[in-house]
Amino acid sequence: MDADAIDLNSIYQDSDIESAIALLDEELVGLAPVKSRVSEIASLLVVEKLRNQVGLQAQPPSLHMSFTGNPGTGKTTVALRMADILKKLDYVRKGHLVACTRDDLVGEFIGHTAPKTREMIKKAMGGVLFIDEAYFLYRPENERDYGKEAIEILLQAMEDHRDDFVVILAGYEKEMDKFFGANPGMASRVAHHIDFPDYDDKELVQIADRMLVTMQYQLTDGAKEALSEYISLRRQRPNFSNARSIRNALDRCRLRQAKRLFDGRKESITRDDLAMIKEEDLRASRVFSGGVDQNEGNQK
Amino acid sequence: MRITQGTFSFLPDLTREQIAAQVSYCLDKDWAVGIEYTDDPHPRNLYWEMYGNPMFDIKDAEGVMIEVDRAIAEHPNEYIKINAFDASHGWESIRLSFIVNRPKEEPGFRLQRTEFEGRKIRYTTHSYATDAPSGNRY
Numbered sequence: 001m002d003a004d005a006i007d008l009n010s011i012y013q014d015s016d017i018e019s020a021i022a023l024l025d026e027e028l029v030g031l032a033p034v035k036s037r038v039s040e041i042a043s044l045l046v047v048e049k050l051r052n053q054v055g056l057q058a059q060p061p062s063l064h065m066s067f068t069g070n071p072g073t074g075k076t077t078v079a080l081r082m083a084d085i086l087k088k089l090d091y092v093r094k095g096h097l098v099a100c101t102r103d104d105l106v107g108e109f110i111g112h113t114a115p116k117t118r119e120m121i122k123k124a125m126g127g128v129l130f131i132d133e134a135y136f137l138y139r140p141e142n143e144r145d146y147g148k149e150a151i152e153i154l155l156q157a158m159e160d161h162r163d164d165f166v167v168i169l170a171g172y173e174k175e176m177d178k179f180f181g182a183n184p185g186m187a188s189r190v191a192h193h194i195d196f197p198d199y200d201d202k203e204l205v206q207i208a209d210r211m212l213v214t215m216q217y218q219l220t221d222g223a224k225e226a227l228s229e230y231i232s233l234r235r236q237r238p239n240f241s242n243a244r245s246i247r248n249a250l251d252r253c254r255l256r257q258a259k260r261l262f263d264g265r266k267e268s269i270t271r272d273d274l275a276m277i278k279e280e281d282l283r284a285s286r287v288f289s290g291g292v293d294q295n296e297g298n299q300k
Numbered sequence: 301m302r303i304t305q306g307t308f309s310f311l312p313d314l315t316r317e318q319i320a321a322q323v324s325y326c327l328d329k330d331w332a333v334g335i336e337y338t339d340d341p342h343p344r345n346l347y348w349e350m351y352g353n354p355m356f357d358i359k360d361a362e363g364v365m366i367e368v369d370r371a372i373a374e375h376p377n378e379y380i381k382i383n384a385f386d387a388s389h390g391w392e393s394i395r396l397s398f399i400v401n402r403p404k405e406e407p408g409f410r411l412q413r414t415e416f417e418g419r420k421i422r423y424t425t426h427s428y429a430t431d432a433p434s435g436n437r438y
């Protein structure tokens with residue numbers, strides 16, 4: 001064929017992003033819209049790279065992103081995969097993820113913010129800076145708040161080090177919209193918005209199954225039923241945070257299971273007993289009696 | 301007189317790109333990079349001022365270069381060097397050290413002879429720059 005022919009496929013395969021996307025697909029239950037957006041972005045990046053190679057006009061694509069969605073919907077995990085994809089396509093040099101929140105960026109007194117923010121930016125060089133609950137950075141009700149300063153430094157760094165790092169802002173959708181509304185400078189630099197939907201009950205059961213596999217526990221049939229009931233009840237309680245709530249619930253089950261085994265320690269215990277979570281371990285949860293489990297109330 | 305010390309002392313001054321490449325090498329070896337500056341370049345002056353803390357958990361050279369750029373902007377007319385510290389057991393010392401910035405004019409040193417009884421002489425190297433108080437030297 002003629003020399004001009006471009007082998008899109010070979011670039012795609014050389015970059016090995018397929019494995020990153022496959023991993024994302026495998027690792028995360030559901031999240032179909034997120035997955036399709038991620039592969040869209042990945043294809044855009046491949047094509048931009050090709051355009052660059054053949055000398056077509058290709059501005060360095062803006063890579064900064066915003067992930068919106070409720071807690072526990074997989075934003076951090078997807079950010080990790082995104083960092084991996086960006087690294088595989090040579091858009092960042094190292095591909096590590098530096099996760100931070102307002103506390104890591106904003107100082108407590110005058111002159112404290114700049115060094116703190118710069119410290120995080122320095123760490124994120126060559127990788128991805130993931131700012132969780134980014135809308136906390138901006139507090140319009142307090143005009144002396146140092147968050148504004150952090151945003152300005154961040155914007156400056158995004159301008160000066162365009163090729164050196166990528167910023168991913170994450171948070172609840174409504175608050176993030178307000179945040180972008182109040183910070184047009186930030187909004188104009190963030191090109192990709194990905195919205196993370198809540199998981200439905202079936203997906204949450206699937207997630208719980210996967211967690212149990214990695215933790216090497218099993219549910220009795222009664223416990224399985226109790227779990228799906230638990231999920232639909234838990235959803236209606238305050239502070240429901242999707243997969244994270246499930247993880248916490250399972251951790252408490254382990255606690256109850258351990259106590260049950262310990263209390264009955266006069267009988268001998270088999271290997272299966274140690275791995276088995278019974279219905280009563282789940283049913284003991286306060287969610288079934290109309291309350292919220294301990295430690296759940298003070299969560300974000 | 302062009303003062304040289306540390307690694308690469310026989311080479312011309314490194315460009316920013318070359319500095320970044322060296323820093324990258326240090327980070328790949330897991331060495332912590334620190335920046336120091338001084339306006340007293342006497343070869344026996346080991347105590348340069350630290351510019352910030354040594355940087356321990358930075359992955360990419362550009363993170364260090366942010367600080368290098370700032371140090372040069374703040375002390376454009378002083379000596380600035382980069383030290384790379386190896387914390388691994390058995391080393392625990394500086395593995396690489398080189399100058400990244402120097403004053404535009406370096407007046408150099410005078411050799412001072414102090415005469416003693418008999419025909420004894422003691423030699424001292426005296427930096428012309430240090431005749432002025434610190435801060436006004438270059």
